[in-house]
Amino acid sequence: MGNRPTIQSTLPTGKQATSVSPLAGRCTAVVGLQWGDEGKGKVVDLLAPAFEAVVRYNGGANAGHSVVVKGERYALHLIPSGILYPGKLAVIGNGVVVDPEVLLKEADGLRSRGVDVSGLVISDRAHVVMPYHKAEDEVRERLISESGGVGAREGDGKGGIGTTKRGIGPCYADKAQRATAVRVGDLANVEALRTKLRRICAFKNATLGAVGCRAFDPEELTIWAAQMGERLRTSIRDTTMLLHDLLETGKPVLFEGANAALLDVDHGTYPFVTSSSTTVLGIPAGTGVPGSRIDRVYGVVKAYSTRVGNGPLPTEQINPIGNRIRERGREFGTTTGRPRRVGWLDLVAVRYSAMLNGVTDLAVMLLDVLAGFDELHVCTAYRHKGVLIERFVPDSEFLYEAQPVYTTMPGFSQEITAATSRADLPAAARAYLDLIEKVVGVPISIVSVGPDRAQTILA
Ligand code: GDP
Ligand code: IMO
Ligand code: MG
Numbered sequence: 001m002g003n004r005p006t007i008q009s010t011l012p013t014g015k016q017a018t019s020v021s022p023l024a025g026r027c028t029a030v031v032g033l034q035w036g037d038e039g040k041g042k043v044v045d046l047l048a049p050a051f052e053a054v055v056r057y058n059g060g061a062n063a064g065h066s067v068v069v070k071g072e073r074y075a076l077h078l079i080p081s082g083i084l085y086p087g088k089l090a091v092i093g094n095g096v097v098v099d100p101e102v103l104l105k106e107a108d109g110l111r112s113r114g115v116d117v118s119g120l121v122i123s124d125r126a127h128v129v130m131p132y133h134k135a136e137d138e139v140r141e142r143l144i145s146e147s148g149g150v151g152a153r154e155g156d157g158k159g160g161i162g163t164t165k166r167g168i169g170p171c172y173a174d175k176a177q178r179a180t181a182v183r184v185g186d187l188a189n190v191e192a193l194r195t196k197l198r199r200i201c202a203f204k205n206a207t208l209g210a211v212g213c214r215a216f217d218p219e220e221l222t223i224w225a226a227q228m229g230e231r232l233r234t235s236i237r238d239t240t241m242l243l244h245d246l247l248e249t250g251k252p253v254l255f256e257g258a259n260a261a262l263l264d265v266d267h268g269t270y271p272f273v274t275s276s277s278t279t280v281l282g283i284p285a286g287t288g289v290p291g292s293r294i295d296r297v298y299g300v301v302k303a304y305s306t307r308v309g310n311g312p313l314p315t316e317q318i319n320p321i322g323n324r325i326r327e328r329g330r331e332f333g334t335t336t337g338r339p340r341r342v343g344w345l346d347l348v349a350v351r352y353s354a355m356l357n358g359v360t361d362l363a364v365m366l367l368d369v370l371a372g373f374d375e376l377h378v379c380t381a382y383r384h385k386g387v388l389i390e391r392f393v394p395d396s397e398f399l400y401e402a403q404p405v406y407t408t409m410p411g412f413s414q415e416i417t418a419a420t421s422r423a424d425l426p427a428a429a430r431a432y433l434d435l436i437e438k439v440v441g442v443p444i445s446i447v448s449v450g451p452d453r454a455q456t457i458l459a
Helices: 040-050 100-112 131-146 168-177 184-188 190-209 218-235 239-248 282-287 320-328 347-357 396-401 427-440
Strands: 016-018 027-032 053-056 065-069 072-076 089-092 120-123 253-256 294-302 305-307 341-343 361-365 375-384 387-389 403-410 444-448 456-458
Touching (some): 040 253, 040 361, 053 239, 089 239, 120 218, 120 239, 131 168, 131 190, 184 190, 184 218, 190 218, 294 347, 320 341, 347 427, 361 427, 403 427, 427 444
Parallel strands (some): 027 253, 027 294, 053 089, 089 120, 294 361
Antiparallel strands (some): 065 072, 305 341, 444 456
């Protein structure tokens, strides 16, 4: 074990925000254990003071991470949530797909609210989401929807995958295809990029033009890309070397997962997933930092389930229960504004995600939203074709047919947003947390009882 410096983080109130004391030169990760929007932004914001850098490793502007500080709400899409602390490095790793327009708008928006964004660093090897990627995302969703949907069953995903239409899938596809990819580093070399974009546009206009997309002009795109490159120039770096230099000098690093485990391209509810490795398994490839450096993983769990877009959600409540949770939890997308689908907590799914991520600590979020129900239901197994199944099966067909088996818990009527310790919570809320720890087999070290930084219980 290395030397463990006592880096304490404090809330604006002077109260200790977290007991996290990262080891010198080690890494902590924050990852979502459901279908996204678990409250990762809030957890990263709580932990960030103890770290030198906060690093995004996957996804792009499909993410929407909200942080609320003293009533002020910040919605971050590409910039790591640690940016809100002056002096922190906010690193966009090579595994992220970067829409430069969204990034610059986000940086301008933060600057106009007095946030210092000078710590922003972008990998030269991150891929660029180009305007044709967004057009392709849109047209693919429409055509797939018109041709009957995504899944094997009639009507599955009849609206397509239900993507955020931020060009994420098409950009990762070009990364894998190679010949038609543009990386952030390319934005600095306009002449080479002009040649490349002529070739790429010829290809895109032929393929996307055939399915009704508008034509893309290489010269227009070159001018656009050059402008983006010029504005981002001073922030573009070899972030792999930067992170290794930090770690070698004993600085701790925090990774901020985007999207969530059940949206992982390999391990999620395929095909209703995003296009990247969303779990800690994506960190080495998406940053160049080996997994052996990561010694603590916070798994973020919403106290119930939500999902945006299509795909199975076994505990979904399309009824007054779901509507009540949606209203109380303000369950409308941070990125697209879409109403989120809502269901009871699914611990079969959460246990699987915790296993995949090697989670060491749970952060249970939005517990306050569940106040006022007589009973709370928690899925602790599935019944599939008459058979009781206790292990998650990451297969959409299976999950569409799985019936949740619920453990019913007493509800709590009091509002809990002012609770400052687990002991302050009503007995039923404490029993709910105990059940989560027991079924998942991981201790809870953060309980969130409201969106604000200060509305947090630390174990
Ligand atoms: P992320 O994508 O995982 O960062 O989560 P989002 O920011 O998309 O969605 C979480 C939402 O819940 C945001 O609006 C947060 O401000 C809010 N939130 C976070 N924790 C709590 C909490 O404990 N209680 C309530 N009521 N809202 C919370
Ligand atoms: P954060 O980081 C919730 C979902 C989309 C869609 C699917 C594929 O805020 O938790 P994509 O545009 O990525 O190709 O869409 O994945 N999705 C998210 N849902 N939160 C997210 O991010 C998401 N990122 C992607 O709704 O169903
Ligand atoms: Mg979100």
